Amino acid sequence: MYIITGGTAGIGFGITAHMLQHNAAKIYLLSQKEEHAVEAMEELKKYGDASRVEWVQCDLKSLKQTDGVAKKLAGLQQIDAVSLPQMVLWGL
Numbered sequence: 001m002y003i004i005t006g007g008t009a010g011i012g013f014g015i016t017a018h019m020l021q022h023n024a025a026k027i028y029l030l031s032q033k034e035e036h037a038v039e040a041m042e043e044l045k046k047y048g049d050a051s052r053v054e055w056v057q058c059d060l061k062s063l064k065q066t067d068g069v070a071k072k073l074a075g076l077q078q079i080d081a082v083s084l085p086q087m088v089l090w091g092l
Contacts (some may be wrong), residue, residue, distance in 0.1 A: 001026040001076060005060060008033070008040035016040070020048030022062045024080075026074060030058040061090050 002019055006012035007029040019027055031037055037055040044050040060071040073079070 001028070001079055002081050002083065003016045003028045003054060003073060004080060005031065005058075006084075007031060008036040008090065012083070013040055013043075017047040018053065020050070022046060023048070025052060027053045029053055029055050030060070030069065031055065032057065032059045 002024050004012050004016050004019070006039065007016040008091060009030045012029075012031075016027055016029060027038070029037065031040075034055070034057065037057075041050050041053060041057075044053055056069055056073075059065050
């Protein structure tokens with residue numbers, strides 16, 4: 001299971017597509033805007049079974065929202081990797 005921030009565009013989208021092509025069992029895609037997620041999910045169908053991708057709304061600039069999402073995801077059985085390309089672009 002993988003968690004990818006900013007996976008609706010750019011580097012994050014590329015990572016998500018790559019993971020689908022390599023049969024990742026489950027991918028949690030964190031992004032802020034639902035309309036971008038809907039577009040990305042449609043485009044991801046070209047790379048594999050997009051039903052394995054679950055969008056989670058998360059504004060990473062909001063510590064409160066990010067903490068809530070982190071607590072939700074912490075309850076998952078196994079996390080194989082977390083990809084933070086959006087954080088790199090912000091210089092964090």
